[in-house]
Amino acid sequence: MLELQNLSRHFGGVKAVDQLELDVVQGEILGLIGPNGSGKSTTVNLITGVYQPTTGALRFKGQDIADLAPHQRTELGIARTFQNIRLFGHLTVWQNLWAARVVRERGWSGFRERWLSGAKAAREQAEELLVFGDLAHKRDHLAGNLAFGEQRRLELIRAAASGAELLLLDEPAAGMNAEEISDLDQRIRRLRDQGRTILLIEHHMELVMEVCDRVVVLNFGRKIAQGTPAQVQRDEAVRAAYLGADHHA
Amino acid sequence: MDFYLGLAQVIGIHTLLGLSAWCVLHTGQVSIAQGGFFAIGAYVAGMLTSMWGWPLGLALLTGAILSGVVAVAVGFPALRIKGLMLVVATTAFAEIVRLVFFNLTWRVQTPQGLVGPDGSLGFGGIRYFPGNGWTTLEVNFLIWFLVVVVMLFLGWLDRSRVGTLWRAVGEDELAAQSAGINLTAAKVSAFGVGGCIAGLAGGVFAHYATHIEHNNFGILLATFAIAYPIIGGLSSLAGTLLAVIFIQGFLLEGLRFLGDWRSLLFGALIVVVMLVRPSGFLRRSLGESFGRTRHA
Numbered sequence: 001m002l003e004l005q006n007l008s009r010h011f012g013g014v015k016a017v018d019q020l021e022l023d024v025v026q027g028e029i030l031g032l033i034g035p036n037g038s039g040k041s042t043t044v045n046l047i048t049g050v051y052q053p054t055t056g057a058l059r060f061k062g063q064d065i066a067d068l069a070p071h072q073r074t075e076l077g078i079a080r081t082f083q084n085i086r087l088f089g090h091l092t093v094w095q096n097l098w099a100a101r102v103v104r105e106r107g108w109s110g111f112r113e114r115w116l117s118g119a120k121a122a123r124e125q126a127e128e129l130l131v132f133g134d135l136a137h138k139r140d141h142l143a144g145n146l147a148f149g150e151q152r153r154l155e156l157i158r159a160a161a162s163g164a165e166l167l168l169l170d171e172p173a174a175g176m177n178a179e180e181i182s183d184l185d186q187r188i189r190r191l192r193d194q195g196r197t198i199l200l201i202e203h204h205m206e207l208v209m210e211v212c213d214r215v216v217v218l219n220f221g222r223k224i225a226q227g228t229p230a231q232v233q234r235d236e237a238v239r240a241a242y243l244g245a246d247h248h249a
Numbered sequence: 250m251d252f253y254l255g256l257a258q259v260i261g262i263h264t265l266l267g268l269s270a271w272c273v274l275h276t277g278q279v280s281i282a283q284g285g286f287f288a289i290g291a292y293v294a295g296m297l298t299s300m301w302g303w304p305l306g307l308a309l310l311t312g313a314i315l316s317g318v319v320a321v322a323v324g325f326p327a328l329r330i331k332g333l334m335l336v337v338a339t340t341a342f343a344e345i346v347r348l349v350f351f352n353l354t355w356r357v358q359t360p361q362g363l364v365g366p367d368g369s370l371g372f373g374g375i376r377y378f379p380g381n382g383w384t385t386l387e388v389n390f391l392i393w394f395l396v397v398v399v400m401l402f403l404g405w406l407d408r409s410r411v412g413t414l415w416r417a418v419g420e421d422e423l424a425a426q427s428a429g430i431n432l433t434a435a436k437v438s439a440f441g442v443g444g445c446i447a448g449l450a451g452g453v454f455a456h457y458a459t460h461i462e463h464n465n466f467g468i469l470l471a472t473f474a475i476a477y478p479i480i481g482g483l484s485s486l487a488g489t490l491l492a493v494i495f496i497q498g499f500l501l502e503g504l505r506f507l508g509d510w511r512s513l514l515f516g517a518l519i520v521v522v523m524l525v526r527p528s529g530f531l532r533r534s535l536g537e538s539f540g541r542t543r544h545a
Contacts, residue, residue: 071429075429091416099416099417115438116409116411
């Protein structure tokens with residue numbers, strides 16, 4: 001579904017992402033892990049178009065997306081959440097979802113839906129997502145006034161509200177307690193079961209090992225391992241990356 | 250009484266101007282160009298009625314649309330930059346417009362003699378109101394009718410999806426584009442609508458003043474334009490109106506005995522509002538406590 005070919009992003013002399021090859025297969029939950037500074041967030045920013053790659057190619061459903069603006073990539077079907085939550089704080093919960101709905105239709109009805117009313121189907125979908133995110137009772141609250149866990153849930157359903165098939169979740173479990181994480185676990189699975197593909201960037205190993213079908217490990221911008229969670233856990237290079245080179249006996 | 254009727258006209262015109270800046274501020278952009286759009290509307294509408302005898306409504310509409318078109322044309326390149334650089338770019342635009350009218354001489358023969366912009370001498374003889382026997386009260390009705398229409402329009406726009414998109418872009422551009430919002434379309438549309446309203450305000454101003462000149466459209470006017478919605482708050486349209494009444498009615502007229510010290514108060518007021526009530530006199534919560542939820 002999403003292919004990264006020989007993708008690099010250098011900041012001056014720093015190779016934040018270096019010759020990365022990555023395939024996200026439709027319908028899977030792929031984990032992207034690695035120590036701090038290993039290039040996970042840069043990878044997300046490259047996929048969503050916040051950064052331009054230094055070299056390499058990016059393909060989504062066979063289409064080259066390297067030259068597309070971020071909103072065009074969302075239109076094609078890639079949406080994301082942010083490591084540090086970025087909601088529209090002065091908009092209500094409902095408006096956050098409403099604003100995120102991507103209208104792909106052209107012509108007059110597309111114009112009307114995009115700028116004026118929003119279609120009935122879009123409203124129904126937003127209602128479903130409110131229930132899914134357990135936020136239906138907070139629909140008219142300002143997003144900025146929500147509790148932390150609620151804000152995370154809202155960001156998750158806002159990404160889904162765009163109608164995207166591929167969701168990039170950038171550390172969705174950061175700052176959550178055990179109960180909230182198990183909640184998140186269930187929600188990620190259900191999003192997948194609804195036909196979405198998930199790329200999960202996460203530090204929380206338990207969640208990654210629990211929920212992911214496949215895991216890719218980055219270190220210093222390079223891919224050092226990939227495989228099932230069990231395979232990756234046993235991998236020597238991964239252990240070395242996480243525990244430090246000294247333990248690499 | 251005449252004094253208050255005159256003041257009401259000024260307040261109405263400045264409310265329209267403030268509302269034009271309100272649109273642009275919604276998307277998080279600070280534009281000094283509103284004075285320029287105001288000037289375009291003023292000259293275009295004034296020329297159409299006084300030089301070629303157009304009916305007022307058509308002239309105002311043409312001036313508004315033309316200002317909107319110019320706003321969209323300027324918006325595409327200008328809105329690629331933001332923050333301070335946008336302020337600089339829009340200031341430059343406003344000055345260009347002012348200097349174009351400073352240099353424009355185009356007079357035609359009418360039954361009232363030679364009429365038209367006359368360079369630095371200004372553009373006099375926009376005598377549609379006195380020529381057609383309008384009283385000050387009637388002019389007031391027209392101005393406030395337009396204020397109500399524009400407010401209803403913007404209120405509707407704010408509740409429609411475009412208002413939500415504008416606010417979303419104003420809140421967080423990165424999150425907005427990640428949510429699939431086309432930043433350029435959102436900003437340029439706000440700029441265009443704002444340009445139309447500023448042009449309309451300018452057209453009304455030209456006919457109210459009967460004589461306009463480039464000096465009317467300097468940086469001070471643009472500063473007023475953005476000060477109203479900032480002081481009044483972006484969450485409600487009434488805030489802008491209240492800010493205009495406060496500044497024009499109280500600060501500039503009521504404190505006239507203070508002379509030029511009033512300008513100092515005006516500057517101080519902006520600073521105080523920024524510090525004490527950064528979201529303006531009327532905060533969003535007030536609007537909501539009146540049961541205003543904006544999903545339709």
